[in-house]
Amino acid sequence: MKVQNFKYYMPVKIFFGEGRLEELGTLTKGLGEKALLVTGRKSMRKLGITDKVMKLLQESFVKVVLYDEVTPNPTVEVVNEGAKIAVKEGCDVIIGLGGGSALDSAKGIAVVASHGGSAWDYIGEGKVTEKTLPIVAIPTTAGTGSETTLVSVLTNKKNLRKDAISSPYIFPRVAIVDPNLMKSMPSELTADTGFDALAHAVEAYLSINANPFSDILAMKSISLINDSLVEATKNGEDLEARGNMALASSLAGMAIAQAGVVAGHGFGMSIGGILDTPHGRTVGILLPSVISYNLPEVSERISQLASCFNLPATGDSMNDAWKVIEAIKKMMKEMNFPTRLRDIGVGRKDIPKIVEDCMDRPDIANNPKKIDYKEAQKFLESIV
Template identity: 35%
Template sequence: MKFNYHLPVNLIFGAGKIEVLGEETAKYGQKAFIVTGRNSTKKTGLLDKALNLLEKSGIEYVVFDKVAQNPLTTTVEEGAALAVQTGCDVVIGIGGGSIMDASKSIAFMVKNKGDISDYIFGRIYGETALPIILVPTTAGTGSEGNNFSVLTNPKNGDKKSLRTNAIYAKASIIDPELMMTMPKSIIASVGFDALTHNIEAYISKASQPITEIQALYGINLLSENLIKVYNDPKDLEAWEKVTLASTLGGMVIGISGVAASHGLEHPVSGLKNVVHGKGLAALMPTIIERSFKSSPEKFANISKILGGKDENDCSKVLGKLLEDLNLNITLGEMGITHEDVDWMAENCMKVSMASLKNNPKQFNCEEIKEIYHDCI
């Protein structure tokens, strides 16, 4: 048995931990480039709280609030240029997965010249980035626990991740209390993304003993608590467990990767800018139905955790969870048509080959087209 497990992130976890933002940032710089979204952190008051905490620690700051869902390479380029212009020496990402991913890439591009797509596709490499502090406000992507940054190129629809150890956060402040203002629809979609991360890392051909243990624990936590926070967003104890599962999901995909569900979803949201968790929900039951025979023991374990009997009903029990979360949705309901399938399948083969190879059953292009058609 041989494997590597490398995760140089300081995870600062617990209710109220946002209070250490200023002192933690001061360890790495004196002028922060704050990356956030256009609305949510302002409406909840979190952005103002963060600015006050920085001021108390003597940290100057610049706020960049132009990141939207499915962050764009062009937004990253704009942010990096502003960070250089204003002389910032540390990047803070406050928000959901899109914000954290954009923060990582902005920190990277401040220190590396050229087109970020060249780094994403491995045509050139960079080894450095500004120090990064992450403050997640959604329990879904787990971006605070890995070295991924998923971006969409608006010129061609490619949605693919920058992956480099340079963008591991110096510290991730994971405060479950920050999750409690999410609307129910967002709780459902990001929570399902977290579940998908744990499931895919567990079934991945690149899985290893440590990630399997972590992923199974994450699946257990979400199975028992995701519906609780969906039905009662004020349940802090359940939020602690969902948030931990989300971070674990980010950690395990950072080591073992994702599989076919993410591989097929990225062309969907790259093309139509759909909510990532909804795209996964539309695809995953069908993908499991076509994959479980290639890893029956693991799918049986997943099914039992989710309330099923064995590998044969894994897709069914997952579908029941999606119904309970009001996520039983099709690609067609998100604007995908049968005419889009050829492009998506070809793009999947272009941007998601590593994810496809991780899946217990590796699908060819024609099988991918069949899955897309079935999910419309």
């Protein structure tokens, strides 16, 4: 077999485990003197986590300004407004606290506050420099993996487009991954975000840019999700399950930071931009079909995922690959996870718009089996 050329770069310092949040003050102190704390308004405040984080920072003599305007599928406006406050207040470090929306908003704010303009100016690659303010990521859901990625996904309400700023300069300097913060996540959100992590791991594994490092990260992530996602949705207080999911999410983030994602996220980003659907639920619904679409090209590789689901390999790669798809469908059934796009409000009439929007995405180009306009249409029709 030919030697594969690849690169691996992951500069995030990860502090993982129960109670690691306590180290926030010390860790932030080394990065700046005044922090903008970026979070959502409701759940973090209700659970007392926002107050706790502010207290931890103040105890370490880090000044803190609260920006709690983050919404799901965060918009360019939310980011630009946060950046304005960061500049006005002279913040020199940005902390994201919450799910992917809060973390991605924090990354966008760190870029705009240091570069000027609007967040949308930086969509794509190569537009962000080392001027970017340092970022601290504190995930409170297990799915997005944003704490270990180099992307910030934002929504532009003017053209209904969801797209990503992608730059190594927006890797967080520090990620505090504390499963204690995830215990109160409701069952439905646990399932949605858990399926986002699973989609990241499987799509990174399928990507034409996968490499031996991303494969190891993806496979370990899939195993952990198979072991613990159903349990975490049924018993949120189960810290072992929460810990496994937190780890799976960060590992899957590391895998996509190297290999990217494929058609599930390509379609999912367009659906989310146009119809404002929950991200994890969207890519989760698409996942079994994305794998089966790619079977003719990469059945051998997919069959090797059987071990992640504790399935014996029979040596018949097509048969083993189908078993992988069945295992994922079984997990969906156990969690009452939706299986059709219509379950999240996508209708047949929306398909042309979605296809039009997604064909230029790198995620579509990363897919092992090529997808043209007609195939994309057929794919979505089969699952609507």
